[in-house]
Amino acid sequence: MTTTTLTPKTNPASGPQARTSPAAWLRAVPLAPAVSAAVVLFFVIAAIAPQLLTHRDPFAIDLANALQPPGLAHPFGTDQSGRDLYTRVVYGARESLLIGLGATGLAIGIAVILGVASGLGGRLLDGVVSRGLEVLFAFPVLLLAMLFVTIYGPSVTTQIVAVGLGTAPGYARMIRGQVLAVRHSGYVEAAHALGHSRWTVLRQHVFPNAMRPLVAVVTLGIGQSIVWASGLAFLGLGVAPPSPEWGALLDAGRMFITRAWWLEVMPGLAIVAIALAATSLGHFIQKKLEGAQS
Template identity: 65%
Template sequence: MTAITLQPRAARASRTGAFLRSVPPGVKLAALVVALYVLAAVAPGVLQPHDPFSTDLDSSLLAPSLQHPFGTDQSGRDLFSRVVEGARQSLAIGIGATALSFVIALVLGIAAGLGPRLVDGGVNRFLEVLFAFPTLFLALLFVAVFGQTVTTQIVAVAIGTAPGYARIIRGQFLQVKGSTYVEAARAVGHPYPRIVAQHIFPNAMRPLVVMFTLGVGQAIVWASGLAFLGLGVAPPSPEWGALLDAGRNYTTSAWWLEVMPGLAIVLFALSVTVVGRHIQERLEGKVKVQAL
């Protein structure tokens, strides 16, 4: 009885060990960085050495030190604590904007990829009109009309990025729709709804999981760009783009106000990209898990 119980556990431990050995050190480091960002968003108090909203004018614009790793801002607030506090809003904007963008893109992409030729043509013309406007312009226009809130920032970034995702999703569904196994399913007489549910949809959606992962980092960069232009979340929000916007008047006298939040954005986007690319390689079978 003991042997029967231990065998599956040993097999699972063996597979887990083989999986971990197959992950490159750089990917492990990137995953650790992403985990720290998630921890900062979920439980910021664990990482914050100071109150992110407590002001102390006597300590304003202090350079980075052991007491203040990222320095202090013009109001004497600890910048590291504010960057950690801003992770919640920034990740919420990134994930929310990417999710909304994918919903819009899925509706348009699936309608074009699986619908009749007339619908495909109509969706393509609509996407071409949207592509005529730069992504940032669409986002700026939406925020300028509806105001500076987290919700409008999420919707603005989603509207700006959805056309690109819709074009990719349409191409993915058309590619799977024309594959040999779909043609074989049609040849044996399977009904079209069954073919879509069992063959086209699962195979077309699989690569999109990776695209969503990569899109979160991109959305945060776009949202930060909006905030830097003065159309982000209003102060005293510690959202990363808002921190960049607040520090641009002190670029020559207090460089850390721009560099530190900027590094936080770049590090997150880079880490998410590395993890997403590795997931993509595994899904495509380019990474082989070594057996014991």
Template identity: 85%
Template structure:
């Protein structure tokens, strides 16, 4: 006599496949995604995270240390530092995203032109990139901001121009590697047109690593822009941009350590989170175990 085995119905909630995928995500990328999501919410809807005004001055509470009422303390004008860090997310992320987008656009044009052009075009572009590589990113950015004046726009352009040569060299190398690969040569041998080969084989495979690099570049751009602001070449006060907060707080560092530590932690947090996500994406694209 055989007995039938009763199958227990699946528990309500997420599908089993979705649960397995969530459990397969490593802890570091999950935490990084949560940090990035927090700052994205802070940039898009800061009123959800704080009910204070970042510009309201309260001299009676100037330079108050971190407390329950003011988790990050107050600045020299009595403004709540937590609120200013939250509202500063918008400008800082805007600079990071804008500079990375500009650098990527410039790098795509130069890298593809160098990788697909003839020997003359490749040589000219490569020599130009080598000249730009001779100057540090911060030096090029400082030169541009000094000429055109400090603002969010000039910071985006300055950091974008400074970081574009690195992206361009990477794209050039990828295009050259894919261009001379076996499957591209096979596509040519099968009679596919040049545009078909480029659009279906060269560009998709050459641009794949760029996804991870862009994610990494956002955090790096925020750090470069904060460095410009710390040197007095950023947006003018009373902007709560993180680099501007560091610049304003350095005069009081011996009396109010939180003015430097709290914005600095925000910069470190978003940079580390973007780097962790970039590495995770790169591992997934390469098919490596994470």
């Protein structure tokens, strides 16, 4: 009696190659983070190499074409001096992103110092830092930034410092809470019980776990800092014209808002786009980190 062995048919689509194919990879990537990454990449290119995105001069004046609406020749229209608004938005990404990155970096640096000192220090130091943060929380971020810029004058540097100082208390409170939570966790107490030195426990357990949320917070903070800096510029406390910084473009265009709506809408859309894209990426990274922890 002969037996017939049936070999199961394999589906090529279920093999390893199908799982790693570009089509499958694209289906696995969520749409919102992919679009957000593309938007962020566009503005990064605009900040680093704007000549790749436009061939025009952002400061070239052409009074004959002043206040032209958006069209084929000028996708974003022209301003009151005939300058191409798309080109100015592209070139303005450098200063706007510089302010966002610089202010967020300054705020995180101050927050790490205050948060770690408060979380690891004694009751006296924790009380002093906590009361100081509560006092700063009593003042709105924009009010603190306006006060600083008014004293030291408008410039990119003062905007970075002003927004950084204004947003630092929120980050400091978050870091303090993270440090306290990790400090009293079970694995830190177990490390102490095993005889590890205080510095070893801090370096290997407390700092890495307490600072992990900063990866997502930084991306969220960049968009917020750009919005705050643009608000300062819109109030006349930003960089001086003819700078193409987005807040400065909004400030210059408000005088013509009834005649040329694009002078406000186009720079405003750029601010909204980078803020939403950075926030979306921040939430995506935060979810990935929370999933990795669980």
